[in-house]
Amino acid sequence: MERKNIVVVGTSFAGYTGALELKELLGDKHNITVVANSHNFVFIPSLIWYPFGLRDEKDISFDVRPIYASKGISFIEEAVTRFDPEKKLVITPTQEIPYDYLLIATGPKVDFDMIPGLGPHKNSHSICNVGHAEDARKGWEEFLKDPGPIVIGAAQGAACFGAAYEFLFNVRYQLKKHHLQDKVKLSYVTAEPFLAHFGIGGFSNGQTMCEKMFKMYDIDWYTNATIEEVKPDGVQLKDGTFLPSRYTMIIPRFLGIDAIRNTPGLGNANGFIETDDGYRHKVYPEIYAAGVTVFVPPAGETPVACGVPKTGYPSEQMAKTAAHNIKAAIDGTEEKTMPFSMIHAYCIMDTGNMGMMIVGDHMLGSRHLEFIIPGPQAHWAKLAFEKYFLYSRKHAHV
Numbered sequence: 001m002e003r004k005n006i007v008v009v010g011t012s013f014a015g016y017t018g019a020l021e022l023k024e025l026l027g028d029k030h031n032i033t034v035v036a037n038s039h040n041f042v043f044i045p046s047l048i049w050y051p052f053g054l055r056d057e058k059d060i061s062f063d064v065r066p067i068y069a070s071k072g073i074s075f076i077e078e079a080v081t082r083f084d085p086e087k088k089l090v091i092t093p094t095q096e097i098p099y100d101y102l103l104i105a106t107g108p109k110v111d112f113d114m115i116p117g118l119g120p121h122k123n124s125h126s127i128c129n130v131g132h133a134e135d136a137r138k139g140w141e142e143f144l145k146d147p148g149p150i151v152i153g154a155a156q157g158a159a160c161f162g163a164a165y166e167f168l169f170n171v172r173y174q175l176k177k178h179h180l181q182d183k184v185k186l187s188y189v190t191a192e193p194f195l196a197h198f199g200i201g202g203f204s205n206g207q208t209m210c211e212k213m214f215k216m217y218d219i220d221w222y223t224n225a226t227i228e229e230v231k232p233d234g235v236q237l238k239d240g241t242f243l244p245s246r247y248t249m250i251i252p253r254f255l256g257i258d259a260i261r262n263t264p265g266l267g268n269a270n271g272f273i274e275t276d277d278g279y280r281h282k283v284y285p286e287i288y289a290a291g292v293t294v295f296v297p298p299a300g301e302t303p304v305a306c307g308v309p310k311t312g313y314p315s316e317q318m319a320k321t322a323a324h325n326i327k328a329a330i331d332g333t334e335e336k337t338m339p340f341s342m343i344h345a346y347c348i349m350d351t352g353n354m355g356m357m358i359v360g361d362h363m364l365g366s367r368h369l370e371f372i373i374p375g376p377q378a379h380w381a382k383l384a385f386e387k388y389f390l391y392s393r394k395h396a397h398v
């Protein structure tokens, strides 16, 4: 059989899983090349602790190059600027990489431009990547010298609500450690229609549980919120409410990356890739996508736009399905489907010294099984999971 060139773009939850799964399935019969703008796999969920000095980059990342080398997977460290789906090329500033099959797993572009004053180097912090978290740490150190009110939130169109909640509760825990809990007003602003909607229409008794926690910790909340502007001294909502703030962290809306947006016909208006339930592009059958880069329609109508969170576990499951289907396309065997809505929901939300374990039989729609177990064991489970995840991935187990 003719050797095929399979190119994977991105090397995080989706790309790394996809590349290793492809190698497992295809062996040495075909060429696998990964292209990514960084050789570091960062365990992004741990960035909720970074601003408090509890983690550094070296604690939560590893170099993918020796692993790929040991597996016979080629690795090119460059930013992709564009794709050419007609000529089947991945384009970087220095080369054009041909493919027979392509798996795009490039995650999000974080959209700070949609709201005036939003984002690092403007008036709010973010924890979406290491650079942002580093900036959020400097801001936190300054805040501790001159504390005041705090606003944490998720902007209109955001999807990564879990990270906003985790950071909020971790801030609350840090305030307690610094004996500031009675001096600092903590507020949460969100596009969600109710607490613990999470962009997936709610989950089990999450709303009641979150409301109780917010009341217990004296956190004000503003749901259905549209942020009009982030100012140096606070957050202006569209309904006229102004929330004074001396430390603001807002999770923004995500878009697809520029390389997708620079390629007509590859992504939708927001740069996300529309696929079938086997994660194959709807127009270009040689192209597959996995992770945040895949378009998933909102979980239902909400007064303010809420995206669907494409978290780590579903990102990996999408990549495994896509890898299976690339092999099926090469071999002419049966493809499989794994609709996003049907992927299991697993999440551990940390609150500093406690947390919640969230389990559901599927991500979206009505579930037969869904439960949340709160308590200190969830915090320890999150710490154990971080160690397990990094150990297993460093040893090429996906």
Ligand SMILES: Cc1cc2nc3c(=O)[nH]c(=O)nc-3n(C[C@H](O)[C@H](O)[C@H](O)COP(=O)(O)OP(=O)(O)OC[C@H]3O[C@@H](n4cnc5c(N)ncnc54)[C@H](O)[C@@H]3O)c2cc1C
Pocket (backbone or CB within 6 Å): 009, 010, 011, 012, 013, 014, 015, 035, 036, 037, 038, 044, 045, 046, 047, 048, 078, 079, 080, 081, 105, 106, 107, 108, 127, 128, 129, 160, 162, 163, 257, 259, 290, 291, 292, 293, 310, 311, 312, 313, 315, 347, 348
């Ligand atoms: C603060 C925070 C906390 C979170 N906590 C959790 C959690 O507790 N549990 C959970 O399941 N999920 C969590 N998530 C979500 C999780 O991080 C995502 O689901 C996951 O990162 C998605 O993986 P991905 O591979 O699709 O994209 P990403 O992880 O964003 O990876 C994108 C990859 O593409 C590469 N890339 C990007 N642009 C280019 C380009 N132009 N050229 C070449 N390569 C490129 C990058 O280098 C990277 O390798 C959290 C997210 C955040 C921000």
